[in-house]
Amino acid sequence: MSFTAPPPHLTRPDLRGSFGMVASTHWIASASAQAVLERGGNAFDAAVAGAFVLHVVEPHLNGPGGDMTAVFATAADPASPIVLAGQGPAPAGATIERYRAEGLELVPGSGALAAAVPGAVDAWLMLLRDHGTWRLGEVLAFAIGYALDGHPVLDRVCATISGVADLFRDHWPTSAERWMPGGRPPAPGQMVRSTVYGSMLQELASAGETGTREEGIDAARARWRERVGAAASEFVGDPHRHSDGADHAGVITAADVQAFSASYEPAMTVRFRGHTIAKTGAWGQGPVLLQALAILDGLEDDRLDPSTELGAHTVLEALKLALADRDVWYGEDADPAVLAHLLSPGYAAERRSLIGESASREVRPGEVPGHVRPSLPPLREAYAGPAAGSVGEPTVPADAAEDGLETDALGRTRGDTCHIDVVDRWGNIVSATPSGGWLQSSPEIPALGFCLGTRLQMTWLDEASPSRLRPGARPRTTLTPTLVLRDGEPVMALGSPGGDQQDQWQLLMLLRVLVGGHTPQQAIDAPALHTTSMPGSFWPRTWTPAGAVVEGRLGDDVIAGLVARGHAVTRSGDWSLGRLSAVTRDPSSGWLGAAANPRGAQGYAVGR
Numbered sequence: 001m002s003f004t005a006p007p008p009h010l011t012r013p014d015l016r017g018s019f020g021m022v023a024s025t026h027w028i029a030s031a032s033a034q035a036v037l038e039r040g041g042n043a044f045d046a047a048v049a050g051a052f053v054l055h056v057v058e059p060h061l062n063g064p065g066g067d068m069t070a071v072f073a074t075a076a077d078p079a080s081p082i083v084l085a086g087q088g089p090a091p092a093g094a095t096i097e098r099y100r101a102e103g104l105e106l107v108p109g110s111g112a113l114a115a116a117v118p119g120a121v122d123a124w125l126m127l128l129r130d131h132g133t134w135r136l137g138e139v140l141a142f143a144i145g146y147a148l149d150g151h152p153v154l155d156r157v158c159a160t161i162s163g164v165a166d167l168f169r170d171h172w173p174t175s176a177e178r179w180m181p182g183g184r185p186p187a188p189g190q191m192v193r194s195t196v197y198g199s200m201l202q203e204l205a206s207a208g209e210t211g212t213r214e215e216g217i218d219a220a221r222a223r224w225r226e227r228v229g230a231a232a233s234e235f236v237g238d239p240h241r242h243s244d245g246a247d248h249a250g251v252i253t254a255a256d257v258q259a260f261s262a263s264y265e266p267a268m269t270v271r272f273r274g275h276t277i278a279k280t281g282a283w284g285q286g287p288v289l290l291q292a293l294a295i296l297d298g299l300e301d302d303r304l305d306p307s308t309e310l311g312a313h314t315v316l317e318a319l320k321l322a323l324a325d326r327d328v329w330y331g332e333d334a335d336p337a338v339l340a341h342l343l344s345p346g347y348a349a350e351r352r353s354l355i356g357e358s359a360s361r362e363v364r365p366g367e368v369p370g371h372v373r374p375s376l377p378p379l380r381e382a383y384a385g386p387a388a389g390s391v392g393e394p395t396v397p398a399d400a401a402e403d404g405l406e407t408d409a410l411g412r413t414r415g416d417t418c419h420i421d422v423v424d425r426w427g428n429i430v431s432a433t434p435s436g437g438w439l440q441s442s443p444e445i446p447a448l449g450f451c452l453g454t455r456l457q458m459t460w461l462d463e464a465s466p467s468r469l470r471p472g473a474r475p476r477t478t479l480t481p482t483l484v485l486r487d488g489e490p491v492m493a494l495g496s497p498g499g500d501q502q503d504q505w506q507l508l509m510l511l512r513v514l515v516g517g518h519t520p521q522q523a524i525d526a527p528a529l530h531t532t533s534m535p536g537s538f539w540p541r542t543w544t545p546a547g548a549v550v551e552g553r554l555g556d557d558v559i560a561g562l563v564a565r566g567h568a569v570t571r572s573g574d575w576s577l578g579r580l581s582a583v584t585r586d587p588s589s590g591w592l593g594a595a596a597n598p599r600g601a602q603g604y605a606v607g608r
């Protein structure tokens with residue numbers, strides 16, 4: 001093994017067995033999914049059950065009004081990874097002209113004007129219909145139980161509610177009534193319930209008893225669209241406070257919700273060190289990881305170790321180049337020929353040659369022959385950050401960083417999200433990242449028991465941008481699960497919350513496992529880092545030139561070396577970056593495995 005030795009003592013074991021494995025960002029979701037496997041369900045039954053539980057137990061990180069992306073492979077066709085797109089589009093009324101008329105330069109980071117059509121629930125139901133084996137009521141029973149009977153509320157949920165308490169009291173009364181009974185947030189560990197949403201799940205479960213298993217699920221999908229469309233369109237028509245400090249009405253309608261259906265598409269892939277890495281298309285962030293791997297694949301192993309000064313510098317510079325391409329070339333309208341060029345070996349070699357000995361302070365997108373490169377998005381520097389060649393302290397509390405979350409008093413959130421991975425004994429495997437519809441996204445809709453998401457904040461109010469706001473088009477999301485294959489067989493599913501950091505932290509894990517020889521748990525436990533030297537995907541869309549955020553455990557010598565190379569380093573807490581989880585399978589032996597993040601004492605892997 002050529003990489004820096006992994007920590008001698010793991011925070012938790014690498015799980016190993018042959019029956020089934022689950023890893024997610026919350027122990028209750030992992031336990032629920034494993035219970036499905038124990039009762040004969042497959043990986044898709046289990047993932048859907050765990051996902052609906054995540055709506056209930058991690059409401060500050062995802063919700064039914066949000067979105068999800070998954071990449072999976074079936075035991076029947078393991079060599080063909082599939083992307084499940086549960087990313088809803090912009091509503092018909094979400095035009096650049098409309099938003100400009102509201103006096104906006106950016107789509108807000110909170111409030112219903114930033115809401116895409118909810119996509120997560122329809123996607124999960126479609127996955128269950130097409131690849132699961134259980135009836136809907138059986139799968140939803142876990143989430144219904146935790147919603148109606150209660151669950152212990154997380155510390156971070158309480159902290160999030162406290163951070164937006166004034167917004168709730170003064171501007172979002174329905175959210176205050178839901179999350180601050182008696183006028184104050186719940187205490188950590190207090191039993192909380194989601195009775196309205198739980199009742200809605202019961203309604204879906206009842207619809208699921210119609211006809212065959214598949215017919216019942218489609219009946220529930222139709223009922224969902226009807227209920228959500230009617231309630232959402234009626235509620236968001238009233239102006240309410242948004243992240244710009246002004247009041248706006250939402251634009252989503254019942255017709256928008258009725259028109260949406262989740263979809264499948266082939267995954268985009270690249271080869272790296274004998275493995276195939278499968279990701280979403282350019283309507284997501286997934287090709288960033290593929291581009292970074294293609295750039296790094298042409299380098300010697302000693303330049304790929306993120307725990308060394310040279311490796312950390314090289315990884316940061318490769319990520320900057322990939323992210324720069326994301327911000328000018330990616331979007332719903334991305335030309336497939338452009339993406340093919342960005343992932344080609346020749347282009348990767350061109351980009352690789354741009355990695356110098358010092359940190360770049362520029363955003364450097366590449367050129368594509370025969371295509372006019374779109375202009376860069378506005379480069380707004382962050383209000384506070386270290387100067388190049390220096391070290392700054394984190395600007396958010398360590399506990400906020402531990403779950404990838406930063407929320408201010410107006411509900412503006414950077415980083416977010418949940419994740420779940422499942423593999424079963426038959427060879428089905430799925431990696432999924434549900435997100436959006438956080439309790440702090442927009443006012444609670446009383447008839448539904450949840451709020452809408454804010455994914456449209458990732459679009460630009462610029463007609464020339466491939467990721468512009470456009471009715472009926474998906475916003476370019478940061479949700480980016482990963483599937484790894486070897487010799488045509490899936491061998492690992494992984495992912496992480498964290499917005500713009502998701503692919504960055506996954507890159508570290510893949511390098512440590514596929515090149516450095518670390519086990520998944522060793523790779524997750526190893527110190528993490530990421531760049532902030534790109535326009536952020538979350539409002540207010542700022543960047544830090546040469547910015548790099550590192551865990552202190554990276555070491556004084558390595559951090560000093562990065563500073564000497566010109567990186568503007570923010571030294572975060574020792575255990576503050578990344579919420580990775582993963583499941584693995586060895587097709588030759590039949591062994592399955594799982595690993596989960598120790599940061600924040602919330603992620604959990606289980607299996608046997």
